[in-house]
Each structure stands twice: as structure tokens, then as C-alpha cells.
Amino acid sequence: MAKLDPRRALDELIKERGESYSSVSRLLSRNAAYIQQFIKRGSPAHLDDSDIAQLSVHFGIPAAIFGGDEVPESAGLSTIAIPVLGATDADDSLGRVRLVDEAWLRSLSHKPTGVSIVMVEGDAMYPTLRDGDEVLIQRYLANENPRDGLYVIRADTGLLVRRIALEPSRNRICVLTDNPNYPNWDSLPRNAVQIVGRVIWAGLHIA
Secondary structure (H helix, E strand, O other): OOOOOHHHHHHHHHHHOOOOHHHHHHHOOOOOOHHHHHHHHOOOOOOOHHHHHHHHHHHOOOHHHHOOOOOOOOOOOOEEEEEEEOOOOOOOOOOEEEEEEHHHHHHHOOOHHHEEEEEOOOOOOOOOOOOOOEEEEEEOOOOOOOOOEEEEEEEOOEEEEEEEEEOOOOOEEEEEOOOOOOOOEEEEEHHHOEEEEEEEEEEOOOO
């Protein structure tokens, strides 16, 4: 396996695990053709570090198989490596992983391999969350339906932590901030908002 190039390695893993190109693309919060284009057309030339980290955790395979750096092994501890997602593509934290206690993580999530860390930037969610706080998110698949709560969404500027509220009318949602100085986005079509994951835990920064 270690001698395979990243595209062939990923292709074989997808087939071996009974998954599909589109399902793995959704795991990465990408468009449905992303993985197929990477494997079959060579575009992009290399996977982003954040994608490599997520694939490594999802498949339980060293990141080097997908063209990334090796993930440090725990020294006999029961830990799980979870990806740290950058708030923007230029974020220095992009592609990093963090080892967390497996038992604790399983108490928060029924699917710990689908959990990622996102750092809060800005004060749009103040006082609930502050700049520098960290949240754990359960990564979303495209066919999942949101419920009221805190989510990480993908915008043109990067990843944002926002509150989502469902409207009574079908497939309409509101994207809300907790800070009144920031605008809310009301009555949006469900497919207009790209949900990356639901917040399942928040680590608050104590000044």
C-alpha cells in the first residue's frame, strides 16, 4: 500500500470500503465530483492538507499514503487524531491534527472519525463564543438535514460559526449571529448554505 501513488491508493480504499467518489467528496465538504476529478483527471494536482488529514482519520490510514506528513503515534494512550480545519485556505493551522482522548471523544460523538476542530475567528457569535475559542464539529454529509443549533458553514471568506434556525416553510433556514452588531441572513434556501458540520462541543477561551 505504501508504494501506491495517492490517487491509486485512494481509489483502492474507496472500492475496498464500499464507498463512492461522491460520498468521500461530501465527507470533505467538497462538490460531488471533487474526488473523481482528482483520481481520474489529476485535478487538483495535490490534495489540500485539510483533506489529507480528514481522509487519514476517516480511513485509518497514515497521511503519507495520500501525500501528507505522518501523523504522530500516541505512546500507548487511547487517543484519536482529529483534523484541525483552517478558517481560511491561508490559515497556518490548515492540515494539522490533534490527538484527543478516545473515550472522551466517543462520549460526544457516535462517529468520532467524522469530528474536526475549528477555531472561532471574530466576535460575530459573542457572547456565546469569543475570538480564539475552539469548537468540535461533527462533519456533515450532503443528504443530512440540519436542526436548530450551532454550525460551521463555508462562505467565500472561509469557515464561519453561525446559529441555524429552521423556518416553518419547507427547505428555508435562517443563519444567525449572536452579536447584534452583525447581520443575520433570513429565509435562505437550504441548498444556499454549505454546512460543514454541527458544533458538538466548545472550548472557551478564558481571558
